[in-house]
Amino acid sequence: MNWRFQECGPGDESDFLWVRSWVYDGRPPQESDHLADIIGGGRRYIARVDDQPVGVTNCLTLRARHAHGFVPLAGVATVGIAPTHRNGGYGQRLMAEVIRAERAQGMVAGALYAFRDKFYRKQGYASGAAHRMELHVPIDRMPSLAQTLDARVATAADVDGLAACHAAFVAPYALSVDRHPDRWARMLASQDSQLLVLGDPAEAYVYARVKGFYEVLEVNEFAWSSRAGYESGLAFIRSLAINQSSVKWCEPADCPFLSRFHDGQVDIKVDREAMVRVYDVPGALACLKPVSSGAFRLRVADPIVPENEGPWRVEFGPGGSKCVADSGGTDLPLVEVDIATFSGAYFGHPGWRQMHRMGLVTADATTLDTLEALMPTGLTYHSELY
Ligand SMILES: CC(C)(COP(=O)(O)OP(=O)(O)OC[C@H]1O[C@@H](n2cnc3c(N)ncnc32)[C@H](O)[C@@H]1OP(=O)(O)O)[C@@H](O)C(=O)NCCC(=O)NCCS
Structure with missing residues (x-):
């Protein structure tokens, strides 16, 4: 068995797509499949066994906050081993190589969202390093608050204000990352969800998928930079959900909803847990x-x-x-x-x-x-x- 691990170059794209398509779409790549740029930059890696592509991953180059500084951090994504080669130790081997390769590139730590913690614990990743909490609130349990800030549909002109609001929202938390401008562009271009801003300059925003009747309103992201932003945001979400049965959104682990507005029959659970490794x-x-x-x-x-x-x-x-x-x-x-x-x-x-x-x-x-x-x-x- 001849194992070969390397950073992807232009000639490796089709092999990378081969593994990614089998792992994430359950089929060989189609004509229309392609590799989009990694937002904010990063590296792709591929592993081959006897010249056959078997493993892939993307590593985003991020800069994470720490209580006492900023840390170059790899965001490890799209980890996959081809279905034909699983349970032979290649996944563990791929992840070990990624740690060493990203370390050599100056990434002093890495984070990921695990399918199962146990697999990554073996690689030295810590469970429970950061949580986002999902709140699932019946409409009649949403607080009745005044919306003191006007809402508008976000446009490209709002990006600086959104970025400032987001930066203030995440600043208290270690492991948070300032958002890359291309991510804002992608959110604005979404056909699926709408980005709505509250206040000028922005003191909150709501990125939500509004559809149907008497369903669950899914808010992909709600962020705020002030009390007026948080309360107006909740009031706005309540009005968006007027013909729905409940609403879901996420908050950081210190959850202001829990301390200020919790009122029974609200489900709160861990939505995503990031694992980290130095x-x-x-x-x-x-x-x-x-x-x-x-x-x-x-x-x-x-x-x-x-x-x-x-x-x-x-x-x-x-x-x-x-x-x-x-x-x-x-x-x-x-x-x-x-x-x-x-x-x-x-x-x-x-x-x-x-x-x-x-x-x-x-x-x-x-x-x-x-x-x-x-x-x-x-x-x-x-x-x-x-
Ligand atoms: C996850 C994945 C990368 C693992 O690759 P692999 O080469 O099969 O992994 P390895 O052979 O190195 O290790 C397999 C380990 O996972 C365990 N495992 C296998 N299936 C599992 C499952 N459904 N849930 C939890 N653990 C599982 C095995 O028991 C083994 O652990 P052990 O050594 O303690 O017995 C591969 O299965 C995969 O591509 N899955 C689909 C995509 C995916 O989920 N990617 C992860 C995104 S975070």
Whole structure:
């Protein structure tokens, strides 16, 4: 068996399409199938066995927020192994290669939406790193609020205002990503859903598929940057759904609807869960510029990327963070952790103390404070779907 993994070049397009079509459409590629550009840029990878294409994935190049900086992050999408080659370990092998390849390209971490967490946990991805909550609200349980902001159908002239509103909406959350202009263009061009703006400048927007009678109004995205935006948005959604039976939309895990308007008979569940993995431990730590200072030693168990293991000496302060090979001779406390636990706690969820309680982090109480100072436990939201 001859396994070959590589980044896709122009000559690999038809092989990539072959695997993607079999995996995602259950048939060979059609004349009309093509590979669209990856929004915001990125790379495609292909794996072949004995020269036959068997595995593919797309990696979007993203920039994710952290409580103390920004992090180059690969958004791993369209993972697939041809139906003829499954359950032979190729999926695991493909994902391990992707981690190493994206690391070599400067992506210090990666995120993905898993079909099953177990498959990606084996690769060191952390479950529960970020959630979006879906609310399913019967129309008679929608709050009766005044819509103080006027609504209008968005046009290209609204893109800057929408982007500012979105940026303010996602700013409190680690793992959030500012939206690429091409995504706005795609939303505006949609034949399926409408983008409606509230306020000028925009303080909220609603991207929804409005159709039928006495069905579920599906709001693909609702975002706001102020209290007036949130309340006017809810009032607007209620009016959009006047002839429907219920409405669904998503909120970040701290869910303002739950604290302000929950009123029984509302279903709230996890809609999507992003998993994350740090690909490059010293690279990820070097991205951070915390407000306070500290130092510790770190050892990370990572069978897929042994270069991450250390031990490292980590020093940080308002000027930035430094993570260098530990040459010994210091009495700094040692933190020991596996890569999946490190990855979740690096972004803030699940945090260091919770993982320590679970017995997954070796550190004393003072060192937990130091870890929190550099990588605080906090709210996360992976704001793009792919
Ligand atoms: C997911 C996928 C990439 C895995 O590739 P693969 O080569 O079959 O995977 P591997 O052989 O490396 O590993 C298979 C593992 O998945 C497990 N698995 C197989 N079918 C499964 C299922 N329906 N649900 C959960 N796990 C499953 C196997 O038990 C095995 O785990 P084990 O080693 O603990 O026994 C491939 O099945 C696929 O392309 N699926 C369709 C597209 C898809 O779902 N992509 C993922 C998008 S996030």
